[in-house]
Amino acid sequence: MTMMSGRKAYFLGKLIRYAFTFFLILSLNFALPRMMPGDPIVNLLGEEALHNDPRMIELLRAEHGLDKPLHIQYFSYLRSLARMDLGYSIHKNLSVAELMANSLIWTLLLVFPSVLIGSILALLCGSLAGFKSNSLTDFLLTALALLFYTCPPFLLAMLLLSIFAFHLGLFPLGNLTSGGRDGLDYVLDVAWHLFLPVAALSLLGASYKFLVVRNSVTQIFDEQFIVAARAKGLTERCILLRHVIRNVLPPFISMVALSFGFMVSGALIVEIVFSLNGMGTLIYDAVVARDYPVMQGSFLVLTMFVLAANFAADMLYAVADPRIGGQR
């Protein structure tokens, strides 16, 4: 009973903190784009502007509500958010919700399997390497992980594209679909298009998680309770699964949760190499063009995902390690 109320208090405390953080980040999302140098309207005019007519700039500013004082803009931003209205892109002539709906779904389809595959790969290979520390298996797996970890994402993605798409012709050179397909044919076509980008992201994601898992496993094997478990006569496999992995899980959960949280920000480099329409390029284009509504909308979704993933991690943390949030 006491343990339950302790957990409830723990969850409630976390929830209040998250709500406060969310509001703070919402305000930062409004302020940050406006603190950057550059002007979305001047950007919009670009090469087409023959005359640098201040009236025209003012007219465009008024059209996007940028002529009002900052505090009015801020309250209008909060009101719009309360109505779930993310506004209209200054540069792309589309509603922010529409733009993001399209990009977000593809980003989730690209990054979610990558994080999942990368994490499973890292946990399995990292445990194996740690378990067989200083063996040939450990040496090969660690070398491979270090290779991917130090390889710039652009290079790895371009290598995969060049070898498997250009030279071997096994996969397409980019985009999300070939177009003009539906039903199962469409699903398979999308999977075919996403194979290489998912592979690139999985390898990149797995490499650093592998190193953390491997080192944690190696360290835990030296702990006293492992010696005690061995003395009890438990098999090595049993020690690994029951005692070692369980202790590796909390930091691993944090890492995976962070990956899930930040997956909404997309994988800019991979999106560019494989010509994919995801959140990475949407945010990058918005920042370059100072497209305030798109930046605010994207940052909002990013915030929500990061906070949700962290909250989930906190909860799972408590489940994985009863000492957290339980009895003191």
Added chain:
Amino acid sequence: MKRTSGLLTIGLIFLCFCLIGAVWAAQTEKSGSSDRIAKLTVGTINQINDANPWDYYFGVYSMMLSHQGLVRFNNDGDLVPDLATSWETKDLQKWTFHLREDALWHDGKPVTAQDFKFTIDYDLEKDPLSKSYIGTIKSVEAPDNKTVIINLEKPDYNFLNTIAVVKTIPEHIFKSVDDPKKFNDKEAAIGCGPYKFVGFDRDAGIVTYQANDNYWGGKPAIDTIELRMFKNPDALMLAFQKEEIDLPYYYSKGTSYYYVPKLLENDDIGIEVYPERGITNVLWFNTAKAPFDNKELRQAFSYAPNYEELKNMFTAGYGSAPCAGWVPNGTLYYTEIRTLTQDVNKSKSLLDSLGFKDVNGDGLLEMPDKAKFQPKLLTRSDLPDSVRAAEMLKKYFANVGIDIEIDLADKSTHGEIMDEKKTHEISLAGTTFWGMTMGEGYGSGYTDTRNYGWSMVSDPKYQSLVDDLGMTQDKDKRKDLAAEIQNYYAEEMPQFTVYSMNIIQPYNARYAGWEYNPLHGILSYGTLFNLHKA
């Protein structure tokens, strides 16, 4: 028996005629269609966000394929009839255009003068941005179905250049549309050009156009044009080498020379090099700011760079030597003045005569008032070649004792400084063909402080030359004025070319009839009608 043989003979003769006829018909059909291109796939890194003519790149491709204006640029950069068959003006302020009788919208309705009047009025009312180029239009009249009269606020010789980029939109579609930027219906793409918009598959990154059978100029040579978008130029070039695309195309730009050696190994790929009518990188002085208001100082800067080295380094030989008269070779009434060359001694002596001396003995010059001379060179951080060129310029200027500080800014900040705040001292940025025709042409839009004014020239002598160009129709006088303005650039040096890269355009060599146009490049009107199997 005889009767049977006779019937058989007649039957055989008939059969032979049928066979010959069939073979002839088949051959005729084959030869008639053999030259036509069924599908041309164009790969590009220009990103279309939506099939809305107000989307920047969709607008650009609409102007090439599905929409038309009153006039258009031909392959020489001259203006020729498009929807208008002829035009006249007496005072350069009132322009009368006569429209062709047989132009139809893609939905079959006739194109009228009222449509063009509606286009201008609608653009000015609904799109504040349009004021930047058609803001000088006072009124448009459509006295009959085929006559358009445009009244300007002041005489403007260069008005045809401006009107050439205005695409006509159908009144019957847009009259009920309140906000065109949010009108994303398929009807929004209806035009009167040689191609009809078919569809935009955002996820596949493909925009499809189909030949317009009812086009007044006849059916174009390619049945279907597919634009395939890439975000990565390397992937685009891989797709080109793999023959997935027929043409790598960048609006107003060529392909990087990095790809040329690899492409030359492929017999099915052709490469053409066209002279650039814009300038890749120009050094702009803010002439309204001291000490850059001094022309001797600007001249001293111009003698410092090694132009030959810059040309080799940044264009790999696909460039041209910059001229002191600034406007690119190929511009109408181009005047050969002098080629810019490095002369370190002349640069140093000019600086010395202006009182710029090394007071503290650190090898770098101080200003006449002994203050440290460290001008800021602004350039865009997202353009790697500009950043590299800025580093090279820093080295050249240091060689004559000028210590410049490189100020990198992203596209947005750069635009804000150059276009709005005008707080730059020196800047490195390029120009486009269209940009060079702005204002009254000859780069006056970039120079004159009344327009873009990147070099902030408000000298009455220069502005009078620009105004005269805007009001003069006489060709001889225009030639003289063009020469004077180029001499002004060479003498006053408000900006100078650092290097200029030609347009490198690879294409599928299995097709012939590619034509280059300075505004639209190889995806020109000529290509659309003349492309055929090689």
